[in-house]
Amino acid sequence: MNVFINKLYIWSRSQKNRDLLIQFIFVIFVGLFFYYLASKARLLDMTLSHFSSRAGFGISHTFIIDYTSNDSRWVSYFTGVINTIRVCIVAILFASLLGTIMGVARLSKNILFSTISYLYVEILRNTPLLIQIIFWQIIFLKLPRISEALTFGNTVVISNRGILLPSVTGSNNGNIWIILIIISIILALIVSYIVNKREDVEGKNIKLFNLKINGNLIGILLFFTLTISTYFILQQPYNLDLPSIYQNNKGTFLQSGGFEFTPEFGGILFALVMYTGTFITEIVRGSIQSLSKGQTEAAQALGLSNYQTMTLIVLPQALRSIIPPLTNQYLNLTKNSSLSVVIAYPELFMVSRTIMNNAGHALPVFFLILITYLSLSLAISMFMNIINRRVTRIGT
Amino acid sequence: MTKLKLSLLFLSVMSLAIFIACSTETETITEVKEVIKEVQVDRVSTLKTIQDRGMLKCGVNDNLTGFGVLTSGGSFEGFDIDYCKAVAAAILGDASKVEYVPLTASARFEALGSGEIDMLVRNTTWTASRDRDLGNDFTATTFYDGQGMMVYADSGYKAIEDMDGATVCVLQGTTTELNLDDRFTSAGLDYTPLTFETNDPLQAAFEEKRCDGWTTDKSGLASKRAEFPASAGGPDSLVVLAETLSKEPLGPLTRDNDSEFYDVVQWVVFGLIQAEESGITSANVSSMASNPKDPGMARLLGVAFGDGTVADFNFGVDPTFIQNAISAVGNYGEIYERHLTPLGLTRSGSLNDLWTNGGLIYAPPFR
Numbered sequence: 001m002n003v004f005i006n007k008l009y010i011w012s013r014s015q016k017n018r019d020l021l022i023q024f025i026f027v028i029f030v031g032l033f034f035y036y037l038a039s040k041a042r043l044l045d046m047t048l049s050h051f052s053s054r055a056g057f058g059i060s061h062t063f064i065i066d067y068t069s070n071d072s073r074w075v076s077y078f079t080g081v082i083n084t085i086r087v088c089i090v091a092i093l094f095a096s097l098l099g100t101i102m103g104v105a106r107l108s109k110n111i112l113f114s115t116i117s118y119l120y121v122e123i124l125r126n127t128p129l130l131i132q133i134i135f136w137q138i139i140f141l142k143l144p145r146i147s148e149a150l151t152f153g154n155t156v157v158i159s160n161r162g163i164l165l166p167s168v169t170g171s172n173n174g175n176i177w178i179i180l181i182i183i184s185i186i187l188a189l190i191v192s193y194i195v196n197k198r199e200d201v202e203g204k205n206i207k208l209f210n211l212k213i214n215g216n217l218i219g220i221l222l223f224f225t226l227t228i229s230t231y232f233i234l235q236q237p238y239n240l241d242l243p244s245i246y247q248n249n250k251g252t253f254l255q256s257g258g259f260e261f262t263p264e265f266g267g268i269l270f271a272l273v274m275y276t277g278t279f280i281t282e283i284v285r286g287s288i289q290s291l292s293k294g295q296t297e298a299a300q301a302l303g304l305s306n307y308q309t310m311t312l313i314v315l316p317q318a319l320r321s322i323i324p325p326l327t328n329q330y331l332n333l334t335k336n337s338s339l340s341v342v343i344a345y346p347e348l349f350m351v352s353r354t355i356m357n358n359a360g361h362a363l364p365v366f367f368l369i370l371i372t373y374l375s376l377s378l379a380i381s382m383f384m385n386i387i388n389r390r391v392t393r394i395g396t
Numbered sequence: 397m398t399k400l401k402l403s404l405l406f407l408s409v410m411s412l413a414i415f416i417a418c419s420t421e422t423e424t425i426t427e428v429k430e431v432i433k434e435v436q437v438d439r440v441s442t443l444k445t446i447q448d449r450g451m452l453k454c455g456v457n458d459n460l461t462g463f464g465v466l467t468s469g470g471s472f473e474g475f476d477i478d479y480c481k482a483v484a485a486a487i488l489g490d491a492s493k494v495e496y497v498p499l500t501a502s503a504r505f506e507a508l509g510s511g512e513i514d515m516l517v518r519n520t521t522w523t524a525s526r527d528r529d530l531g532n533d534f535t536a537t538t539f540y541d542g543q544g545m546m547v548y549a550d551s552g553y554k555a556i557e558d559m560d561g562a563t564v565c566v567l568q569g570t571t572t573e574l575n576l577d578d579r580f581t582s583a584g585l586d587y588t589p590l591t592f593e594t595n596d597p598l599q600a601a602f603e604e605k606r607c608d609g610w611t612t613d614k615s616g617l618a619s620k621r622a623e624f625p626a627s628a629g630g631p632d633s634l635v636v637l638a639e640t641l642s643k644e645p646l647g648p649l650t651r652d653n654d655s656e657f658y659d660v661v662q663w664v665v666f667g668l669i670q671a672e673e674s675g676i677t678s679a680n681v682s683s684m685a686s687n688p689k690d691p692g693m694a695r696l697l698g699v700a701f702g703d704g705t706v707a708d709f710n711f712g713v714d715p716t717f718i719q720n721a722i723s724a725v726g727n728y729g730e731i732y733e734r735h736l737t738p739l740g741l742t743r744s745g746s747l748n749d750l751w752t753n754g755g756l757i758y759a760p761p762f763r
Contacts, residue, residue: 057573058580058589060563069577134597141604160606161563250558251551252608263606264590343597344565344590354591357570 041363048368050359051077057354059346061265073355080351081372087265087347088334088376091272095333096326098273099280104310106285117281125278130339133271137343140263146253149245157243157255160263164243167259177234184226192219268340268347276333283325287318319391327384331377338373348372442514442650442657443487443712451493454480455513458498461619462739463519472496475735476517478725479538479648479665483515485724486664486717505530508651515661517648519615532649535662538728539647539736540747540756542640543575544614546621549635551608556583556639563588565598565607575642576611595620603628613644618739631740656712663711666759667718670696671727673750673759678726685719696762697722707763728757 011017055076058069063086067079106117124132141160144150149159157164195215231238243258291314299309338349352369356362446452456476457464464474472480481491497513508516509531520526521541522534545564547553553562556579566576566589573591580587590607592598599620602610610617614636621634648665650658671677674693676684681697688694694701698708698715708715725731729750732743741748749755 057577057591058587060588060590069581137597138600141601141606145605147605160604248561250553250560252559252561254561341593344592344601346591350568350591350593353593354568354573357568358574 044363045361046364046367048361048364050361051355053359055355056358059351060344061262061346073359076351077348077355077368080346080348083345084334084337084347084349085376087268087272087340087345088337091269091276091333091337092330094269094273095276095280095329098277100284100315102277102281103284103288106281107288121278121281124274125282129271129275129336130342132275133267133339133343136270137263137267139270140266143263146245146255149253151245154242154244157245157258159245161253161255162263163261163266164245164255164258165261166243167241167257168238169241174238177230177238180230180234181227184223184230187226188219188223191222192216195219264340264343264345267343268337268345272333272336275336276329279329279332280326283322283329284318287321288314290321291317316391323384323388323391327381327388330380330384334376334380335373442654443660444656446487446514446657450488451495452480452484452487452515453495453497453513454483455497455499455504455507455516455518456480457518458496460519460616461623462735462741463615463619464517466498473735475539475731476519476648478731478735479517480515482664482668482721482725483648483661485720486660486667487713489714489720491724505532508532508649511651514657515648515650519613519646520649521644522647526649531652533652533654533658535648535650535658536665537645537647537756538665539615539645541613541615541644541646543572543611543642543644544617544640545637546610546617546634547608547637548605548629549633553608553637555637556580556641557585559587559609560585561587562608563590563606564609564611565590565592565602566610567591567595567598567612568593569612571642572612579641611641614640615646615736615739615741618736618741622739636740660711660713660717663709664718664721667696667721667762668725668728668731669750669757669759670762671718671722672729672757673752676722676727677730678723681719681722685716692762 012021051073053073054069055071055073056069057076059067059076059079061083062079063082065075065079065082067075102117102120105113106121108114108117143158143160143163146159146161149157149161151157155166192215195218197215199214241257243255243260245253245255247253295313295317296309299313304312337347340347341350341353344350349369352365356365454477456472457474458466458472460474462474464472464476467473477496480494480496484494485491497507499507499513499516499518501518504516504518504520505526507513516532519539519541522537526532527534545556545559547559553559559580564576564587566573568591573589576587576589590598590601592601598610601607603625610620617636621631621636624631624634648661650661671681674689674696676693676697684693685697685699688697688699688701691701691704694704695707697719698706698717699719700706706715711717714720726734729743732748737743743749743755744753745755747756749757751758
């Protein structure tokens, strides 16, 4: 034994060996820690079998899925997922638009535009998103109450229950018409491609009443003729749906028809657009400023207008450095949408919370939430990577 | 040297393997159970701990008017708070020896289980899972609550049946949304639920009439109604509908396997009910104690009847503990009158009336 201890002592005198020992002990502890976590998790029911049971609660905003409380918890969950996707897509579109406009305005020589953009960025970027969400909810709640709702000639109804806009409703033929539209788009594209090719390769022009017309025009004409004629052949499959409000016999105000823009959806949408817009503004500004000044000068020397310089020369080149940080902002926006739980917009996190409150099993549900957000984020990343590859292509 | 390194590595791997082999799943469970048992043995007598400490630690709500609220003067007040005072008076003879610990709904059971507080009186509903699964013991029901519906008085709604097509603001809870949906769908009524996570955005939406109704526990509704801002119409602009959508019995909780303290809390609750039944109030308790009307009253107040001896039930506290509690906070009716009647929670004819009046407030006999 003494010999062993002696040998160990000699062995441990080397710095390298001592380091090795410490690292080894550390690895063992990390391993034990994960083993402990795994052994605890094994005791829990990690399945989602309770998701097949009846949900039993209502959801205020349903879109695409016609959810009722008799559906399973899976259906309620996907109703929440769709609500998340819906608000994210609309918010991403508007935030990009707002950010681009504000980013260009920030660099404008016009003092008014650049000051507005400057104030917008500095105020909204530096206040918490949660506060902004509640702020927009309160703004929407300050709209007239439903008993005093504003109506504009049967087309728009405004109250704090929601802003109702005219929409269209489809009859049974509606879906057939949508399919016919898609077919006519494909047809129009094929025809215009063939005509253009003939013109390019063989130099043959089609003349109509002595007017030279090209493939694009033929395509557009074909598309409109097909869609309009099928619309009447199918006996007008879509009708204008005008909103209205009325009282039932108990005095409850009810809304009917139209497209409903609720205060909850509006609150989270405005907050996400305005907040994310500030970061996109800075990205756009930075990317434009990173371009060599020679580009603008050259464009102006060629006699391009300011608008042409921006849309034809500056923005297309700036796009290359805009896309990667923009992807981050889109991902942030998607993750931030879970904050809408405070203003009663039923997105996926809120619906999951209700399910967890009712049925427990928090851990597997949290895994499901994580996987869902991960999938959404990866889908956005993939889409943005495709766009990025296209804009960074050189020479085509 | 390399050989030695290798042998050391081998030794460590072997010990790790043995460790993993030993701690199988079932052993982990028994280990956990043993830890729980040890902790419980440690805590067996909360009663003794309170007596040694000279202070009762009571977990309460600090934001529910009528039940438990922190006043601007810095003191706690309410129906639940009075039960903390009653238990402190019963055990320590002094109602002021209470340390109030304000708790959120999600932190309350952990606070009790970890020993941060001795008892929990925070409008907590008695359910099977909370009683058994979460390691608590419900002592007795002090208030029979239930989910209700609050509407604007000028809406003309008299019952849930009138609310077809209504929008209802609902606070996310364990069963609140389910009770609401059950009631509306079983009656074939259409409704839109607006589910909020916290109270403040919900109240903002309700004040702007974003929703026609507000549903949560009736005690909560009464409390929110009482403090409804005058700018939005004040309390009189609201009515709580008579219908109750669910059973929510509220009462004080102690930890599992803590019988001595559990029994004291339970019998303080019963004692205050019995006091009301026998007509003993905080005003007349001292004269009743010096001259009890009958043997039953003498047993309740812990005094001798005539030339007899004092009946001691071995609660581990002074036999006059009920008497102390009554002189501190009064009987059940007095506590109710002081805190809940001002909220508009009418007692007569409700479940919270004495059993002699057709309610559910009932105490087992003191003998």
